[in-house]
Amino acid sequence: MEQKKSPPKYTAEFRERGVRLFQENRGNYSSDNAAFKAIAPKLGCSPDSLRIWCQQSERDAGARCIPKRTSRRG
Numbered sequence: 814m815e816q817k818k819s820p821p822k823y824t825a826e827f828r829e830r831g832v833r834l835f836q837e838n839r840g841n842y843s844s845d846n847a848a849f850k851a852i853a854p855k856l857g858c859s860p861d862s863l864r865i866w867c868q869q870s871e872r873d874a875g876a877r878c879i880p881k882r883t884s885r886r887g
Contacts, residue, residue, distance in 0.1 A: 823858065828866045831856050835867050 842848040849860040
């Protein structure tokens with residue numbers, strides 16, 4: 814039986830470096846998505862990982878709101 818691979822564990826310093834690289838270079842790309850796709854391979858991580866780190870960094874800094882869940886009652 815084959816075991817699932819667990820995602821690589823990145824240190825806090827590595828994630829901070831990735832966020833910093835994104836923030837410093839995002840203006841060189843046509844969109845944030847293009848920046849994630851270009852920068853992530855240079856770091857050796859996926860664009861989605863870099864995106865999540867950047868979103869978390871923005872939330873931690875108070876620059877990004879956490880969406881509120883709404884209940885649907887019918």
